[in-house]
Structures are given as C-alpha cells and as structure tokens.
Amino acid sequence: MAVIDDILEALETLADPAGKVVLQRFFKTGKGQYGEGDIFLGIKVPEQRAVAKAFYKAAVPGDVESLLKSDIHEHRLTAAFILTLQYKAAASPEQKQAVFDCYISNRSRINNWDIVDSSTHKIVGPYVHETGQFSLLYELAAEPSLWSKRIAVVALWFLWKKGYVAEGLDLIARNLEHPHDLMHKANGWMLRELAKTDEDAMLGFLEQHYQHVPRTTLRYAIEKLDKPVRKNILRGIFP
Template identity: 45%
Template sequence: MPEKTSPAVAAIENELRGLGDPEVAAFLARFFKTGPGEYGEGDRFLGIRVPVLRKLARKHQSLDLSDCHELLVSPYHEARLLALLILVLAYDRGDEERRAAIYRLYLDHLAYVNNWDLVDCSAEHIVGRHLENADKTILSELARSRSVWERRIAIMATFRYVKAGSFEETLRIADMLLQDPHDLIHKAVGWMLREVGKRDRAAAEAFLRPRYRRMPRTMLRYAIERYPEELRQRYLRGEVESGSEAAAGASS
C-alpha cells in the first residue's frame, strides 16, 4: 500500500492487513481472474470477505473524502472495495454538495473501479442515483467506452431506475450494448433485462422479441431465466416471433 498516507488511512490499512487471510487471497485472485490476459490481470488481494468489509465500511463511514481517495487508488482490491462501500454510505447520508463531490470523485477515478464487484456495489448507488433527475448523457458515453468496466457501469447504474419501475434508460443502454464482445457485459445486460421482466414482462418482451436472435447466448439466457419453461425454450430455439413478424401475421 502507499507509503505516504494520512493517519486515518494508515490505521485502516493496518486493520485490513490484520484481517487478511492468504488462503482466501489466493482463492479471490483466481475467482476474479487475475492471471495474465484475464480481465482482472495484476490485481492484488489481502484475503478479506465482503461481509467483513461491509462491517468495516459502517465503522468508517464518516471518513474524509480525501482519505477515501487514498483507499480508492490502492493496489489492493479490498481497499478499493472498502473505499467504494464507504462512498456509497457517505452519498446516502450527504447533502447536495457532498453528493456532487462523491460523484465527481467516482467519475475521476473510474480506472480504479476495475472489476465487476467494484462496479456492482457502487454504480447504481452513486452514478445512477446522482443522475436520477439529471441529464444522463454520461451513461451513453460510458456505454461507448473501450473499458469493459465503464460499459458495465453504464448498464448497472440503471438498476436504480429499474427498482423504481422506470425501464426506458435500462433498455436504451441495453440496446447500445446488445452486441458487446465481452461476456461480463452479456451477463450484466441480461441481468438487467431479467430485472425488467420481473417487474413488467410485457416491457421486457417488447424489447427482446425484435432483438433476441441477435443477442449473445449468455445475455439471452440471463434475460429469460425466470420465464415459464416452455416460453424460455422457444426463445432458445429461436421460435418466438419478433414484433414485426407478429404484426405481419395479424395483417395477412
């Protein structure tokens, strides 16, 4: 970890070291694909489970943003995750000015939000929430990024809106990412489409029917996971009519 740190960060880093487990660290390094050429290449782990980090985040939820910044740029995955968990808690408790500062800190350090768990624990709670009643152009920019993590942030930020019963932004970003090459995007988009379907199957199917044959298989499987088995199998076999096919059949 960085040598020049504030006393608060130094104390937290010592706490993290004391909680680390080499066996857990080795497992996490494999689980998060840190080998050469893998998506988490080079990341380093101390070996601390997420529930422990969540408890630690609650303990340090009043940490200064400058100290959160120090943790966020750590080479250790758990320090970055802890920073993000603290920022999520701080955003929830903050006033407008503090929330804006947290949002800007997050966007300025996207390079450190660099694995799927880091994205998924933070994107909806900081980016999604901050943009709830604001211009969402940044989500389109993130969806077009060369970084898989920024593209995942774009779709995962919209989970906030899905939970509130608003699907337009999720479906718009999903359409942009429909043929993304990375399986972590296939899974994230499919997951969000599944969440839409849990709340409004008609809205999800209106999106799926014209597009599902062009979708990566993993994305489709995630999207239709909760559908009735017969319908799910029809989608997998490509037998569900698209909206245009259904309309043509009705008019003939």
C-alpha cells in the same frame, strides 16, 4: 493516526492467505484475463463492509482516493463501500455531488465486476435520477473501458424502478454485441431485473433484437421465466 492509516490497518488484520489464493483464482487475475495484476488480501466481503461502516463518517475524499489508487482489490472495494454509505448519508445536493465526483473521477479504479456491481446502482443510478442527467450513462457506455460500460448498465438496477425503461433499453442496445462475456452477463442481468417490473418490455426487447442477443445475455435475461417459456424463447418463439 490518520483515518486512512486506521482503515489500512483494519483491513490488514483481516487478511487471510488461504482466502487470497481462492480469490485470485476466482477473479481471473492470470495473464491476459480481465483481472490481470489484481492483488488480494483474502478478506471476506462482509468484513470489508464492516470496515467501511466503521470509517465512512470520518473518511474524506483523499482517504477514499488513496484506497482507490491501491493495487489491492479489497482496498478499492472498501472504498466503493465507503462511497455508497456516504452518498446515502449525504444531507445536501452538494455533499452528494462531492461523493459522485469522487466516484466518477476515479472510475478507472472501479475496475472489477464486484466493485462496479456493489456501488454504481447506489451512487450513479440515484445521481442520474436526481439530476436528470441520463446522458451521462450514454457517455460512460461509449467509453472503451469495459468497466465504464458496466458502470452505466448496472446503474439501471436503480433506474428501472424510476421509470427509465425506454432509455435503459436503448443503453443496453448500444453495447449488446460487446465481445466480453462480462458485458453479456451485465446486460442479461439488467434485463432480468427489468422483467420484475415490466416483463413485456423485456420480452419485446429480446424479440426485437433476437438475432443480435448473445446467448449468455439471453439466458440471464429469461432465467426466472417459466421453463416452457424459456425453452420457446431459446428457439426464437416468444409469448
């Protein structure tokens, strides 16, 4: 039996009809919602991670691409888990390049927030740092796709710790007023992560762009600050 068949069989045995109903509601799969048309099997995330761990060494790009092309959400999320494990285990720049190429060339299938958020900081972030190609994130952020933009921004989760503060803040500024709340949340989340290592830079950015920062972004960014500081910032008063 081919590896892809083994992966699909392993996932199918974990399907849970009751969980399917819950997940299809949680991930907004109704008409006109961001996850419209997404199909779920109802598999828990730790179980998908376990399947990925069991098969990532044997899976080839064709197997991963088959999973990514699936309309079933858990197939695509498991593919992302496999790619993150393969990137981490890669023994050479060539192997990392192959994993990155598979991920980025199929980015239209990295098409829900959990798939993006579980993978881009483990593949795109390290790749950008290792190759010095930060411009790649600007290119992704300029694409019309919500998910390409989120891939770019959440990659900062890795890159903040490597010193890409000015570049990262510029990246966030480029889509600060994006209309979708999933970008508002991503931007705010990444600003909150920045504050763990450079709170002054985060606060300076918020103060500079205060009139254009969506309230959701602002609340996410300052969530971990002391309550009196949060209250003042929400009124436009900065430390």
